[in-house]
Structures are given as structure tokens and as C-alpha cells.
Amino acid sequence: MRIVTAALALALLATTAQAASNTAQFTNFIYSGSDPSDSVKTAPGQYRNPIVQGFYPDPSVTRVGNDFYLVNSTFAWFPGLPVHHSTDLVHWEQIGNALDRPGMLDFKRLGLSRAVFAPAITHHDGLFYILNTCVDCGGNFLITAKDPKGPWSDPVWLPEVGGIDASLFFDDDGRAWIVNNDNPPGPAEYQGHRAIWIQEYDPKAQKTIGPRKVLLDKGVDPSTKPIWPEGPHILKKDGWYYLVAAEGGTAEGHSQVVLRSKSATGPYAPYKDNPILTQRGLPKDRPLPITSAGHADIVDAPDGTWWATFLAVRPYGDDTYNTGRETFLLPVEWKDGWPVILPNGQTIPYTHAAPKLPALKAPPTSGPFRVAETFAGPELPKSWMTMRIPTSRWWSVKSGILSLEARAAKIGDNDQPSVWARRQQHMNATVQTTVLFTPKADGDKAGLVAVQNDDFYWFVGLVRDGGRTVVRVEKRAGKNDPVDGVVVAEKAVSLKSGQGLNLKITAKGGALDFAWGTAPGAWDTLVAGADGTSLSTKVAGGFVGTMLGVYAHGAEQ
Known part of the structure; x- marks a missing residue:
């Protein structure tokens, strides 16, 4: 598999200069997680429950x-x-x-x-x-x-x-x-x-x-x-x-x-x-x-x-x-x-x-672990999923970049939006990515999402609103909230041509932090300690678990 560094991927983003104005491009996608139960140590010859964590x-x-x-x-x-x-x-x-x-x-x-x-x-x-x-x-x-x-x-x-x-x-x-x-x-x-x-x-x-x-x-x-x-x-x-x-x-x-x-x-x-x-x-x-x-x-x-x-x-x-x-x-x-x-x-x-059987060498599905997706292509990892069944190919995976067409379909409409995500597998989990996106019309957005269902989700990313570009945190916590979510916090942001924005969501049990930055390792927290219990099954209902991933929406597409 071809390994693409974050710097090279950003350079590729810049040179492509967003081939289409309605395309969001993501790179450097990293998931990491741990649990309070990690304090229970496994002895030699033992395994850890759950054997496959998350949804x-x-x-x-x-x-x-x-x-x-x-x-x-x-x-x-x-x-x-x-x-x-x-x-x-x-x-x-x-x-x-x-x-x-x-x-x-x-x-x-x-x-x-x-x-x-x-x-x-x-x-x-x-x-x-x-x-x-x-x-x-x-x-x-x-x-x-x-x-x-x-x-x-x-x-x-x-x-x-x-x-x-x-x-x-x-x-x-x-x-x-x-x-x-x-x-x-x-x-x-x-x-x-x-x-x-x-x-x-x-x-x-x-x-x-x-x-x-x-x-x-x-x-x-x-x-x-x-x-x-x-x-x-x-x-x-x-x-x-x-x-x-x-x-x-x-x-x-x-x-x-x-x-x-x-x-x-x-x-x-x-x-x-x-x-x-x-x-x-x-x-x-x-x-x-x-x-x-x-x-x-x-x-x-x-x-x-x-x-x-x-x-x-x-x-x-x-x-x-x-x-x-x-x-x-x-x-x-x-x-x-x-x-x-x-x-x-x-x-x-x-x-x-553990069973006394020959072990299979496989990526971790239990205990604390970190996964860095390379987006080498041509497809996403088998564990990634989208909401409902796509009827057209609105994404591409190539050379360290996941590109999403910012389409009119959106989360909240029981539609098939431009979302690809992976499971939250730990109580304490962090997901981060870099997005290159130039929102043109009011309502255009691209960034990270934490989704339980169409009525309960969180978003952090770039949004066009009133002719200005902001980095914004939005949430929807029930059918009474607008389909596009409620603005929780925002900050005006100015990015150079070809410059990516770093985004991060951190889950700590029922609390969520949202951060952004323009330099590697330098984070500005936009919201800390948000009520993430809205993503729990007890509040949101249903049978699924939280999915963490990337999302793009084009208001006028």
C-alpha cells in the first residue's frame, strides 16, 4: 500500500486546487481511543472484552x-x-x-x-x-x-x-x-x-x-x-x-x-x-x-x-x-x-x-489503539460506512486524499448525504482530519461529524454564512431542532489559497470537545465539554452507535 505523508497530501491538495468548487478534500484522518476499563490489565494467555468494540x-x-x-x-x-x-x-x-x-x-x-x-x-x-x-x-x-x-x-x-x-x-x-x-x-x-x-x-x-x-x-x-x-x-x-x-x-x-x-x-x-x-x-x-x-x-x-x-x-x-x-x-x-x-x-x-487456538495477526479491535487512515485508494477501508445506499459515485479516494462532492443531500433529511464515517469504538476517543474546502454559497459546509442519526448529530467545520467563512460547531439534538442544526459556536477564519484547516473532535464519555487549527499540533478549542449524551442510545433512541467521519454539503448544488 502506498503511504502518503500529511505534508505530501497537503501539497497534492494545493496543486489540485479543488478541481470542482463543490468538492471537499480530506487528508490526515486519525482515530485514537481508550477506555476506563483499560485499567483492568490482561495477563498472559488472556483476552479482553469486548472482542470487537463499537457498533x-x-x-x-x-x-x-x-x-x-x-x-x-x-x-x-x-x-x-x-x-x-x-x-x-x-x-x-x-x-x-x-x-x-x-x-x-x-x-x-x-x-x-x-x-x-x-x-x-x-x-x-x-x-x-x-x-x-x-x-x-x-x-x-x-x-x-x-x-x-x-x-x-x-x-x-x-x-x-x-x-x-x-x-x-x-x-x-x-x-x-x-x-x-x-x-x-x-x-x-x-x-x-x-x-x-x-x-x-x-x-x-x-x-x-x-x-x-x-x-x-x-x-x-x-x-x-x-x-x-x-x-x-x-x-x-x-x-x-x-x-x-x-x-x-x-x-x-x-x-x-x-x-x-x-x-x-x-x-x-x-x-x-x-x-x-x-x-x-x-x-x-x-x-x-x-x-x-x-x-x-x-x-x-x-x-x-x-x-x-x-x-x-x-x-x-x-x-x-x-x-x-x-x-x-x-x-x-x-x-x-x-x-x-x-x-x-x-x-x-x-x-x-483465551481459547488455546492459533492466533490471527490482525489490526486491533479491542483495547486502546490508534488508526491513521492513508486514503491511498482506490477504496475506503472496509469498516467505513455511509448513510443509506448511494445511487451515484460522489466520492473518490486517491493519493492520500478523500474527496467528497458537496451535494444538496444533507444530514437531518433522512437522505443519502456526502458522509463517510467509521465507528466510535471507545468511551474516550479522538478523531482529527485536515479539510481543504472553499464554501461559495451560504449554507455550504464541510468538516467532521459525530452522527447517531438524522435527528442527533454534531458538526465542526467550515461554513459559509452571510458572505463570510467561519469555523463552526453545530448540533442537532432532536426533531425540534432545525434540520441544519443549531449554531453552538463559531469564529471567522481566513485561509490562504490551498491551505487546509485542521479539525478535531474529542469524546470523553458524555462530553465532547471541538477544536481547529492551521498549524500542525496547534489547536484552538472552539467548544469544550459539550453535552455528548445527545449521541447516546438512551437519548437518541435506536439500535446503532455513534459514527465519526467526514461530511460535505453544498446548499445550491
Whole structure:
């Protein structure tokens, strides 16, 4: 890969002199982060939770030989459904995105927490399968690939499979079954009353066959009116079929339960000591809490051990977190024929003895780290995403420069704006870049953004307003704020032709700092200690995490 220094990149910016007046050019993009939990040190032979930090929810894992593959939800961000590879369940490298072509799906103008929910990956007879739901954009579909890196097939829609969270199970005899969350068999008796269904699937014809059947109505203890049985998976061990599913919603009441049967189609009996994973009911004032654990998937390793990937969150306040739902790992202990991830009442550990498997050398996804993007091109890193699905190529990546066309589409309009971003993966995170942009008309802007959704975001960058150019901090903290955001602070700035402006956002839990400068390492703080809890899921709602990246908008384009 060609490495481009910041000085050379700025020189290239100057020589190009903004080939188009509506183009913003970015270079020197650096992300770094750390967490209070870094104080919990890992001993030799241990790994750190979460294993994949930041907005990586609903993890599904499968093993093929000595290799593990992981997929996560991305909702209305694109490219979607990241595919990670590992050999030890601890070190993960993103090798692709299962949804990487604009024509595969249409996210329309959906909210960022709609679209693709809870993918489930499996492998059978030389083919990888991902079952997924496009909420409000088509329903349940299946995609396949011979190589998990891709390309993945166009979606095969499954209209007979309703609801969400479908997964595919192949039995020893070759028969395949789809299990999913859907409406209960009769009228819903309360909010959150759902059921888990099963139906046979014909992989050759790529369609469901035979009748549907309910495996679990309400939950493992219907007398308690359990809510949202979801994320179901079936696994088979020692002649038993195990139905593993989440219960309790995806917030602090989240949990994982298990049932078993001698037949794939049931009847299933629940484990007497359910749940097999939860953090509900623990003291709220415990140090460095991990909460909302559930949505687990269980996999066996080549050495005969069993492990579970699952989602959980790390709040910095009372259920406030900006990093989204993350991917964790714990061993599974089999007790009297039942899989247990964590005995009830125990806290999820930040460190644990690692699987005794060959490690994969991969970029860090856990613990403190720093990433400097070179923008060598021709594409962005696989972990970068944009809002919804682009219908045209409005960006370029070349020679250390990421160029964005400043288009009329903007954040706040549920549109497809000129935004490329990467996940905030730490409570304490810093992102900085250099932008070259000459706003021509009032409303033109380009800079850094921290985005939770269209109604909740922060921006720092160059803006044209009233015939003058300013460096400005703007925020939107709800639908009552203007779509273009509220001005928090600004300062007039005068840049020479070809001169870039340095920008920085620093997150410290629920606080945000915004800074700018024109000389390397010299920063002028424009806003300090801003209320960043507006980017928390508790305030902004939804299922995604904060994305940090670059943005350009052209008011008259």
C-alpha cells in the first residue's frame, strides 16, 4: 500500500486546487481511543472484552474447519453486514461486507435504525449462507457465497418467513430449517408478546416448504409475560436439539435462554436455571458495568471447547453509552447436558483465559489503539460506512486524499448525504482530519461529524454564512431542532489559497470537545465539554452507535 505523508497530501491538495468548487478534500484522518476499563490489565494467555468494540451488534458466528466467521447488524448504514475472520475467536480481521453493491437492497429514506437487522451466518456443503431481515424494505432474504470475502449473491426473498431474526440450521440428514421471531399464533396478549417459529427450507429450490410451527410462544416462563423472544438459533449436540434465543428486549433487561428437544421441530423444554446469560438485576453502582447482554450465538472450536459471541454495552452513566452495542466472547460450560454462558448473578469479565487456538495477526479491535487512515485508494477501508445506499459515485479516494462532492443531500433529511464515517469504538476517543474546502454559497459546509442519526448529530467545520467563512460547531439534538442544526459556536477564519484547516473532535464519555487549527499540533478549542449524551442510545433512541467521519454539503448544488 502506498503511504502518503500529511505534508505530501497537503501539497497534492494545493496543486489540485479543488478541481470542482463543490468538492471537499480530506487528508490526515486519525482515530485514537481508550477506555476506563483499560485499567483492568490482561495477563498472559488472556483476552479482553469486548472482542470487537463499537457498533457491532447482533453477532452471529460459524466455524469452517479451523476458521471462524462473524457477521453483525448495520441497519441503514452501507456497505452492510461486515464479515470478520478469525482463527482464535479473539483476533478478528474484516475481510468484506456481505452487502456491498447498491443494487442488492434499497434502504430508501429509512431511519438509520431500520433496514438490515440481525444477520445469521452458517456454512453447509461448500456454501456460506446469511439469513437477514430488511425491515421496512422487503422482509426476510437469503444471500450466499462460496468465499466469505464475497461476492455474495443477490438476495433471494423469503415471503413466507415473517418477522425478524431468521437463522438457518442444517441437520445431520441434510434437511434445513429456518427459525425466526414472528407474531404469536393468536392475538398478542401484551406489548412484546412474540413467538419463535420453524419451517423447513429447500436449499436447492431456495424456498421454504411444508407447514410452519411454533417452537416458543411468549418465552420460557409465560406466567411472567416475557417480551421479545428473538435471535433464535438451533444447534445439535449428543442427539439433542438446542433452541437458544434472547428474551427481555435489547436494553438492560436483555437475557439469553435455552430449551432442548429430541426433534428439530420440538416440543422444546426450557432449562430450569434460565437465563444462561444476563446482567439484569446486578447493582447499578458496580464499577465499570457491562449491561444489556444477550443475542448470543454458540460455536464449537476445533479443540472441543464451546464459546458464545453475544452483544452487550459499556455505559458511562445511567444506561448512557455512545459506542453502541458491541461484540463480546465467553466460554460455554455444559452442565448436565445444558449450555451455560454465565451463571446468573455473575458480572461479565473484561478479561478471560483465551481459547488455546492459533492466533490471527490482525489490526486491533479491542483495547486502546490508534488508526491513521492513508486514503491511498482506490477504496475506503472496509469498516467505513455511509448513510443509506448511494445511487451515484460522489466520492473518490486517491493519493492520500478523500474527496467528497458537496451535494444538496444533507444530514437531518433522512437522505443519502456526502458522509463517510467509521465507528466510535471507545468511551474516550479522538478523531482529527485536515479539510481543504472553499464554501461559495451560504449554507455550504464541510468538516467532521459525530452522527447517531438524522435527528442527533454534531458538526465542526467550515461554513459559509452571510458572505463570510467561519469555523463552526453545530448540533442537532432532536426533531425540534432545525434540520441544519443549531449554531453552538463559531469564529471567522481566513485561509490562504490551498491551505487546509485542521479539525478535531474529542469524546470523553458524555462530553465532547471541538477544536481547529492551521498549524500542525496547534489547536484552538472552539467548544469544550459539550453535552455528548445527545449521541447516546438512551437519548437518541435506536439500535446503532455513534459514527465519526467526514461530511460535505453544498446548499445550491
